[in-house]
Amino acid sequence: MLNTDVLVLNSGFIPIRITSARDAICLLTADKAIPVLQSDYIVRSPSVSIKIPSVISILGYNDLPRRKVVFSKLNVIYRDDMTCQFCHQRFLIRDLTVDHVIPGSRWQEITGRSLRDGYSTWTNMVCACRWCNNRKGNKLLSELGWTLREQPEEPKYMPHIIISFEKAQKKGWLPFCAFNVKLIKMIT
Ligand SMILES: [Zn+2]
Structure with a gap:
């Protein structure tokens, strides 16, 4: 107790x-x-x-x-309201991961920037269920015909x-x- x-x-x-x-x-x-x-x-x-x-x-x-909004996997999951941004369904925390929208192997080709520049940030990381995360692999959303539920952004405010x-x-x-x-x- x-x-x-x-x-x-x-x-x-x-x-x-x-x-x-x-x-x-x-x-x-x-x-x-x-x-x-x-x-x-x-x-x-x-x-x-x-x-x-x-x-x-x-x-x-x-x-x-x-409280500064700290970038962390858990905060990405909370920002996205525990909803997979690929299949648009809500899951329990244990079935959720964080995935890169533009995968590392394609980052430079698509953005012209190095991996140190914006790759693992609020705008390229979204909450994903483990099944979608597996299926996505190194592909781009356009190659899969997937759309994001919301455009990922740095949250202005996180609750205490x-x-x-x-x-x-x-x-x-x-x-x-x-x-x-x-x-x-x-x-x-
Ligand atoms: Zn999913």
Whole structure:
């Protein structure tokens, strides 16, 4: 139970991160946070007995952590909303990969640029299911008759917290999911 996830809000009740129940209890006992939503589970130690929180709010902290949109495979998958850009279907994370639109073997011929120049970037990488990824190989979209669902671009904004809708619902977090939380439906 001490490893269960707890949603951390700033003083203005905007979600800032997810932490473990262990860390959340440390913040509560140090009077650095208040419980907002509690579970029915209680942790007891010789000196304290405390209900395991599901949501806490940090006292005296109104900021939002800065977040640059980091280029990563997972963020490409989230940018594309877990939808394969080749067959346009949504998949579970485990069936998703990231694929180059213009393959490495054709990059120079098509773009006239070296592989170090724009090849593995937001604009040439898309979310692909593993089946399409296999079928695509070193071909161009035009050779396969495929079209991208959306033109890949660098996202201007990424939410601070990305969680599944089902998890947020189960943990009672939905009322606290503000503008900076992206809820993803894991089941299509
Ligand atoms: Zn696909």
